[in-house]
Amino acid sequence: MSIVVEHEKRQREILEKALDVFIDEGYENATFQKIADRCAITRTTLYLYFRNKKEIFNYSIKQLLGKVEKDILDVKENQELNYREKITAVLLVILERLEESRRLLSVILKFLLNLSQNDVCPDNRVRRRTVRLRHILATMVIEGIRAGEIDPINVRAADDLLYGIIEAAIFRLVVLKRTSVGELKHSAALAVGQLKTP
Secondary structure, three states: OHHHHHHHHHHHHHHHHHHHHHHHHOOOOOOHHHHHHHHOOOHHHHOOOOOOHHHHHHHHHHHHHHHHHHHHHHHHOOOOOOHHHHHHHHHHHHHHHHHHOHHHHHHHHHHHHHHHHOOOOOOHHHHHHHHHHHHHHHHHHHHHHHOOOOOOOOHHHHHHHHHHHHHHHHHHHHHOOOOOOHHHHHHHHHHHHOOOOO
16 A cells, blocks of 8 residues: 555656656657656656656646546535536636646646647647536536526526636736736636626
8 A cells, every 4th residue: 555655656746846847848848858857766767657758748637637627526516505606616616726736737838839839739638628617617507597596698608708717817827927816716706696687
């Protein structure tokens, strides 16, 4: 058991230091050797944890998205909340995870911008995750309408509004280099509050 715990601990340390390399060097210029050097281990040892830098990068993204999805599912299953409260809680969870992961977000955004500048389509996994998140938000709005807790509205427009708050947070954290999106948390609550007229 302690071997597994030690392995996972070392893996997290490698991911954190690899993130520093990606930030300093950019994804394209980061190498497996530079990551090993930053971790003060040999490349051979690094291979015990990851096959290549792409796997390290993808694992970092997968960890972030896995945490977000777990948090969202926990909120969706909370029977004590009405649908407007659930949607607000989901947005707040996402905004908090984005704040915690702003360093990783900057690397992801640079990576995606580099892909698009080289006429390569961004990774399909990113697109699928985006569609999935939008689907979760739209489903919650639809369920809220069916439950009579949200006024009948254009679901696509509501989804665009809610997802726009997430996009604004990414822009503020990565492009504007803010450390917090607290004002957007208030905007999220205000936007969701408008889904039902008093």
